[in-house]
Amino acid sequence: MIECPPAAVPGAGRYLLAWSPDDPDAPLAQPLFLSELVDGGFAAAPPVPPAWEPGTRLQLRGPLGHGFNPPCAVRRLALAALGATHRRLLPLLHHALAVGASVALFTDLLIETAGLPSALEINPLAALPDSLLWADFLALDAPLERIADLPKILGLSPETRRLPCPAQVLVAAPMPCGGVGGCGACSLETPHGWKTACDDGPVFPLEALL
């Protein structure tokens, strides 16, 4: 859990850059994404540096980047985790369930279901294309190296490049400079030219990536 003022809590898909003054030799700041709101701060999605123990002081920069912006009246939310964690998608889950929407998670990760709402339906990733007719909105979390695979994962043909529902993608990439340096480490090629996850993202409309 990261203890911080409410204004510092990043929205779903946005991030903070955090470093500890108690560990000045850590080479880089750590991007922190919201997993769950808690009193006094938020629970961060992994990875969190193992050197950080309860009581570790942190300096925070942000919130940074562009986050998820689902339509207001989503009744059927599809979440797809293609990387190492599903936890960056959980803020969307909690909000959707709070307004009475149905939520389905698609992933090949082994999910620890303890602590997850029983109303959440968990499916393998292969079931995602068939479920897109059901969903009002799709939120994906994908590592940078899998962005090129999205059409295949979503079952899009070269002729059909549009989904039946709006979709946004959180591009998970190393972001060493956090948008200040233009270092290029998180660059991704889009039909509209090269973009950076740290500044132009991390969340992009799906159509901006295909």
Place this chain on the structure above:
Amino acid sequence: MKRDLLIDPPYLNASGTLGFTPDPHDPLLEDLGAFVTNPVSRAPRTPAHGPRCLAYPGGFLLHTGHPNPGLRKVLQRSVPAWRRHSKPVLVHLLVEHAAQAVGMVRRLEAIPGVAGVELGLPPDIRPAEAVGIVQRLTGELPVIIQLPLEGAGELARAVVDALARPRPDSPDWGDPIFGDLEDEDGDMFVDGDDLEDSDDEPAAGFSPAAGNYSVAAGNYSVAAGNYSVAAFSLAPPRGALAVSGGLRHGRLYGPAVFPLALAALHALRPFGLPVIAGGGVYHRWQAEAMLSAGALAVQLDAVLWRGGLPLE
């Protein structure tokens, strides 16, 4: 008339850390005596493919390809901000051969807001080629020669020896900086992988010749002599990490670099040309150690991405 380069306070960012234009709202800039742009090449460069940032104990490796929109677009977008900045702006140029270097530096001579140039030599450059570049830099802008860390001593010796000789009577290479390498849109994209993994043979045909050289050094300012070369700086060291499919080569950053950088500074000081040191500086005592060892100024790199030097 040669221009002085004043870096006060004696800190500046390393190229590649703060973008192409200084952010007027960035409090970090208040502590820097000059601003160095991201690397700029003649033609636009795309990001490198594959993993670009790999962490390891003590540091991380970057293999980005030095993406940039090319000198023409950088100038279009950045000159107004450079002119407004209250501290000197140094443009870092990526060059592969002498004609390119000369042409790009000449282009910058006419740009208001540019206080100097940092010329990034390719990692595999031969001493004779480095000499061929520096002997043709005779404009007003102070030029900082960024040496590859590996082989810095040999390169520095060759450069300083050449600068001590009379300037060669060399043919004017003109300024075809935006010449026939452009496509019809005016730019030619270069794949960013080309430079990071480059084994290219630079253009041949250099011959060291005589020149005159003198430096008048104050605490933080250098007045260039007949040549434009005002100081040396040091590029990050290079290394490799294993990834699926082979090795990934790139630039190394992090606290583990500091001893290498300090040793390189000590090795370069006897040559008599001012040295802007840097590499792995994460504490004020490290910066002060470099200044005490005779560095003209200290470049800060990845520490700027985590708030700058801590108050200690």
